[in-house]
Amino acid sequence: MRELDVSEIKDAVAELFVHANYHLGEDVQACLKQCAQREETALARDVFESIGKNIEIAGEGVFPLCQDTGMACVFMEIGQDVHLTGGSLYDAVNEGVRKACAEGYLRQTIVEDPFRRKNTGDSTPADINVDIVPGENVRIIMAPKGFGSENMSQIRMMTPADGLEGAEDFIVHVCEEAGGRPCPPMVVGVGVGGNFSRAALNAKKALLRPIGEHNEDPYYADMEKRVLERINALDIGPQGFGGKTTALAVNVIAAPTHIAGLPVAVNINCHVSRHEEVTL
Amino acid sequence: MKHRIKEPFTKDKFSGLRAGDSVLLTGTIYAARDAAHKRLVGMIEEGQELPIEIRNQIIYYAGPTPARPGHPIGSAGPTTSYRMDSFTPQLLKLGLSGMIGKGPRNDEVKRTAAECGAVYFAAIGGAAALISQSIKEAEVVAFAELGTESIHRLYVEDMPLIVACDAEGGDIYVRK
Structure with missing residues (x-):
């Protein structure tokens, strides 16, 4: 041993x-750069420019x-x-x-x-x-x-009858209600199934997945793409100023659940979506 | 529209601002967030004298990271403003002329701000390292025991802001 x-x-x-706290992941940076390209208003583009400059300054290791x-x-x-x-x-x-x-x-x-x-x-x-x-x-x-985004997270104990469509509506609703508060563009972690606690934990774990990587199950990969498209059609935009980028990614983790249940937890993260790992 | 505004922050300086305008702000502002707001409003309700002037001042919703040696402050971006909504009208009624934060405000704040001629500015949330470059001086002036949540007096130079809610009721967070 x-x-x-x-x-x-x-x-x-x-x-x-x-x-x-000083270095943002390459996956988030690449996605931010890509999303900046498609913004049409000066305001939205300026937000991305500021985010880019912020990443550079923080990378020098003095200011988080x-x-x-x-x-x-x-x-x-x-x-x-x-x-x-x-x-x-x-x-x-x-x-x-x-x-x-x-x-x-x-x-x-x-x-x-x-x-x-x-x-x-x-x-x-x-x-x-x-x-x-x-x-x-x-x-x-x-x-x-960060808690600006954590405060915008929600969980709902839905029913089997609500189905996939109901769950997707709820996730979009959570993002719409969050609006400009959680520092969009946000990253959306979703836990479906399990129970009350498992769904919430899986929603947080879903935020750890690199942006651009989808759920291995095509059923959930499709769900992620569909929901992301709907969130980005809300016109909340970067910082809530309007625009095409409200979310950078939707990451779903599914778990077995009870015959009576369909828990859906949505954990919101900001564009400063931080995670680092090491294996000892 | 782009504007450069310097202190004193009297309301007449803000009357021409419209939601969506860019502003570079220079002067003294106060950083105060949840815990400091709760205390300030508690003091107002008890008729006590406040530790800072409110009339014609700007409050920045922020709790900075510690300053490294040789720097006035650490990172100091805006925190989410709605948490201050329940305290804000009382400060507006005392003559607060501006607020800096991020995210939408409730109807009561917007209505009171418009009635009082005050303006709500947005700073870019999550761009704290960038924003700190415009903060030239920082000093804790009240509630030191609250740590990062104490009231800091900041001197800012060309702090980059967006007008979020103007004195005419315009709101950048409401889609037309």
Whole structure:
């Protein structure tokens, strides 16, 4: 059995959290450039130009891409043949977040209680999600998540009778209601099936998929394309100023569900759609 | 239309602005977001003196990242404005002349702003590193214990903005 000291996980988390906040993924950048081409108004084109300049400045490593450096959403796939040593895994992840927040000049963005709202001072705790998988590797995905877009997310427990059409209508409705609030162009993560909690988690996991990559199942790939087209016809546009690009991608993850149910969760992300990963 | 506006931010400077116009703003503004708004309005309701002047001032809905050595501020883009909607009319009635944020406002804010002659500007959300290049000075002036949510006095030079809601009721977020 392979042994892995959790201090390695701490260091990896710290590096990923900082890096993700200064460097936007190539997939998002490529999509932004492509979408800018098709905009017809000066205002929409200016928004894309500003987004492009922002990515360049942030890439120099002094100013984060967004002041909302996010809730540290951490997804780990831990091989069942790995023995973690040297302390608590969750403590190590939070140590990594704490280190990144201080050394990377990230914002202290988390309050310790939803009502009493005292800032924890170091952006901990992280939102830690663990899957146990075969093998002896540890895969860590860090997705700093801003709340301007998170606040626009919704879940609806639909019925089997609502079907595919009902689900698609709901996803488009969520984006329409969000309008200019979540910093469009947005990325839309969708979880369908499962139960109340699984659908929401899958919607967030769907945001981790690179833009331009579709669901492997052609049924859902087609759904993604159809819904994206409908969202981009809403004329919300970049920043809500009007235009052809309201969303960059719709990513769907489907899961088996109950005979009575059709949960649909929609997790909205902004154009600063951040995620970085490493395998230890 | 493109405009260059310098302080003082009296409302007469904004009367010619229309939704969709570009503005480069120069002068002193105040950064305040959720927690600071809650406190300010609480103080107004209790009849206390506010820690900052509101009349003819602009509030920027922002909570910056920490400044690195040698820089006045970290990244400071706009946060979503609707969360401030329930607090805004009371500030407008005290003479607030402008707001900077992102995303649409509710009808009450828009109506009160139009009645008061105040303007709502949009900054580009998610372009915080770019926007920070126009912030030349920053200082915490109230509620320091709120950290990033404290009130910051900022001096901005040619801060790039779009007029989102003008004093005539024009709204960039409503499709014609």
